[in-house]
Amino acid sequence: MKTRRSKRYREAAKLLEPGKFYGIGEAIQVLGKMPKTRFDETVELSVHLGVDPKQGDQMVRGSLRLPHGSGKKVRIAVFARGSAAEAAKAAGADFVGFEDLIKKVSEGFTGFDVAIATPDAMQEVRKLGRVLGPRGLMPNPRTGTVTDDVAGAVAECRAGRVEFKMDKSANLHIVIGRRSFSEAALQENAAQAIDAVQKAKPAAAKGRFIESLVLSATMSPGVPLDLAALHRK
Template sequence: MAKRSRRVQAMRDKADALGTVDLAKAVNELKGVESDLPKGVKPCKFDQTVEIAVRLGIDPRQADQLVRGSIVLPHGIGKAQRVIVFAKGDAAAAAEAAGADAVGDKELADRILKEGWLDFDVAIASPDMMGVVGPLGRVLGPRGLMPSPRAGTVTQDVAGAVKEYKAGKVEFRNDSSGNVHCVVGKMSFDAEKLIENIDALLQHINSLKPNAQKGVYVRHVALSSTMGPGISVAV
């Protein structure tokens, strides 16, 4: 196992000493985790992303226990998302007016398939474009970028979807171990804004509890930053 740097080890020690704390304390401790580092250890200089990890008591092998959704966080995620749209005619014009970074149909699909272009964060499609978008599944699917009705990225209202993602909408889905990971903001956010974003996300995940799931649904929650350790949050 690779040896941890002094900075990483110092922050890990601080996080471990906390144990499990309530959300407000977890956010405040996360924002202050790089303070009081050992002499000579410098804090991170960029605005780190804050992410939450939620371990669910689901069986991810069962199709009726999968958890997937999207939500517009109250305060966004502190990042301008790059959004592309597969549409034509009036829908294409509406998507452009809404601020989409790229709009097209077959030529846009060819750019992805033939040129390997993936310089975007979200892909949206109108339903009539799925014949064009379908072949992109092998490229976009593994990256979590494939348009999906369930995520709201296959829709007649492509302009509305563009506006939502530009405003801070995020998607999430459980992984093969039943964990959900989602960005909830930036370290530069006020603690109150981070707490409100996290509360909104956790409430939404709770609302998606599968009927087939038995026992404890939310088993563990951890909050972390790009370069920082995870802090255990009481559930």
């Protein structure tokens, strides 16, 4: 069944040249010319990777700090006890606890965007894998969300740190800002995001790593990016 697109979407699609791949700066300019919605749309990069998602040694995940933030209010949950829990509260975490928070999450609560845990808390937090795993919320040392410095991790998330994780189809999505951001801010955030993905290439991955890269806003068509410069690196 063919998807029926809105008039706004069809008008936006007319700005794209068939078969053309755009540089990052040009893509952001094109996106900026597309008809806007009544809300401040999220801008994201969608990446398709040349890896086998069925192989555990080719999993791709990581985190980065966007120079200009993501424009999104991040809700943070911290699994910690004692002084670490107090530090998390002082740093502004939205939900802080241990046994009580673990019980709440085990019953289905996932009203947060990032989960942070101290190393000693992870023995119990790992048991929440069925709830946190599918949503990409499981704390992980590689993304800086398993740490004794929970206050620092909370501050990083507030300052614009975002996480990314490949799905079962070898795709990943990274929020790089809002349409209200300046072109320069979006370009710097996008460059940082692409660099972080490239650095996350698994040692077991062979051949071309990034297969395709698309820039889009919440309600816009995707703008395909030119990968030639990336593959020359």
